[in-house]
Amino acid sequence: MDDLKINKRLIMTPGPVSVDPRVSQAMSNSILGQFDYEFVEIMNETMELIRQSFLTTNQWSFPIDGTSRSGLEAVISSIVKPGDEVLVPIIGRFGYLFTELVTRAGGIVHNIHKPMGEVFAQEEIIAALDKYQPSVLAIVHGETSTGRLQPIDKIGQACKERGIFSVVDAVATYQGAVIPVDKWQLDAVVGGAQKCLSIPSGITPITFNERFSEEINKRKRVELGIRSGETTEQDHFIRSNYLDLTQLQDYWSPKRLNHHTEATTAIYGLNVGLKLALSEGVEARAQRHEYHHRGLKAALEALGLDIFGDSDNEMKMVICVNIPEGIDDAAFRDGLLRNYGIEIAGSFGDLSGKIWRIGLMGYAVNKQNILTFLSVFSLYLSQQGVTGIDPTKAMDTLINYYDNH
Numbered sequence: 001m002d003d004l005k006i007n008k009r010l011i012m013t014p015g016p017v018s019v020d021p022r023v024s025q026a027m028s029n030s031i032l033g034q035f036d037y038e039f040v041e042i043m044n045e046t047m048e049l050i051r052q053s054f055l056t057t058n059q060w061s062f063p064i065d066g067t068s069r070s071g072l073e074a075v076i077s078s079i080v081k082p083g084d085e086v087l088v089p090i091i092g093r094f095g096y097l098f099t100e101l102v103t104r105a106g107g108i109v110h111n112i113h114k115p116m117g118e119v120f121a122q123e124e125i126i127a128a129l130d131k132y133q134p135s136v137l138a139i140v141h142g143e144t145s146t147g148r149l150q151p152i153d154k155i156g157q158a159c160k161e162r163g164i165f166s167v168v169d170a171v172a173t174y175q176g177a178v179i180p181v182d183k184w185q186l187d188a189v190v191g192g193a194q195k196c197l198s199i200p201s202g203i204t205p206i207t208f209n210e211r212f213s214e215e216i217n218k219r220k221r222v223e224l225g226i227r228s229g230e231t232t233e234q235d236h237f238i239r240s241n242y243l244d245l246t247q248l249q250d251y252w253s254p255k256r257l258n259h260h261t262e263a264t265t266a267i268y269g270l271n272v273g274l275k276l277a278l279s280e281g282v283e284a285r286a287q288r289h290e291y292h293h294r295g296l297k298a299a300l301e302a303l304g305l306d307i308f309g310d311s312d313n314e315m316k317m318v319i320c321v322n323i324p325e326g327i328d329d330a331a332f333r334d335g336l337l338r339n340y341g342i343e344i345a346g347s348f349g350d351l352s353g354k355i356w357r358i359g360l361m362g363y364a365v366n367k368q369n370i371l372t373f374l375s376v377f378s379l380y381l382s383q384q385g386v387t388g389i390d391p392t393k394a395m396d397t398l399i400n401y402y403d404n405h
């Protein structure tokens with residue numbers, strides 16, 4: 001049987017993205033038992049690294065085994081009980097994901113909408129909190145489908161003052177932007193692995209505060225077979241077993257009450273990925289994303305492409321461009337990948353076939369990769385018959401940017 005052969009790629013999508021070899025190396029270590037004292041030390045250290053990554057002192061900072069939506073689903077299915085009202089602002093696809101998760105948890109969703117490419121003023125969201133008086137606000141920080149960054153720095157406090165729980169999808173912004181969870185008074189925040197943190201998909205760091213913990217523990221049910229005298233079953237117990245945050249709290253605390261079997265190598269990868277990110281520094285890492293974003297965006301404009309969306313509220317880890325007239329989205333991306341090993345992304349729903357999303361996330365975001373990307377991308381566009389573009393001007397712009405900034 002042939003060995004698995006993986007060809008080299010330059011991934012310029014909003015994830016999954018390339019992984020630092022030090023993460024892959026960590027993941028190739030031997031398995032430890034899930035209650036081995038050495039593994040428990042790694043678990044505890046990883047919790048502390050997650051706290052630092054979210055700039056929080058929340059005790060409850062641990063990973064969920066599963067892709068980012070497992071973190072979102074864990075938070076929603078633990079805080080939303082049937083009949084609870086939840087406000088979900090929609091600026092793109094991932095607002096709809098929250099809507100879906102709340103509906104499946106039996107919650108009643110109130111959506112407010114913005115046209116794709118725009119964000120809400122925080123005052124509009126706060127007015128909707130007053131109008132609908134929900135028990136939970138579920139909001140997306142970085143809406144990857146449109147490349148917009150929803151400002152949320154005032155939202156946590158506004159929720160707290162109204163007795164509402166704030167839940168944030170920071171999957172795409174985590175470790176690519178600064179998300180000071182405590183300062184912004186956010187109750188529960190979900191990060192991502194395969195994006196700006198740049199570790200393999202399949203594990204999701206989350207954090208939540210005591211206020212949130214007290215609320216979900218009103219719905220605590222310890223599963224049959226490991227239940228002891230002191231645990232109680234409530235009427236409105238959390239319906240999910242795997243994604244029950246209260247049982248996960250028992251697993252991720254000195255109790256070490258058995259729940260799932262921890263994904264050992266994923267924890268190794270998360271541990272090292274977080275150490276690499278934190279040694280770069282949360283602020284410095286955000287600045288690196290912004291720095292390269294600025295250069296590549298200027299170059300794409302110089303090339304002659306239209307940048308999509310409200311430029312005051314753009315994510316620094318993705319650039320959205322309108323697909324030039326006459327170009328077939330899927331065929332172009334396929335050609336770029338098959339011929340040059342470079343991957344960019346399309347979008348979803350109404351934006352499918354209309355915009356490309358060029359990701360600038362984490363480990364692979366550096367001058368060399370971005371220069372390589374731009375030179376191939378712009379020449380391939382020209383080769384495919386796009387007129388009115390200027391690849392030389394684009395390259396000059398980017399080289400000048402790097403030389404002077």
Ligand SMILES: Cc1ncc(COP(=O)(O)O)c(C=O)c1O
Pocket residue numbers: 014015067068069070094097140142143144145169171172201
């Ligand atoms: C903003 C946002 N939320 C949620 C998700 C879902 O993440 P996953 O595919 O890891 O479950 C994504 C993935 O692209 C995302 O960008």
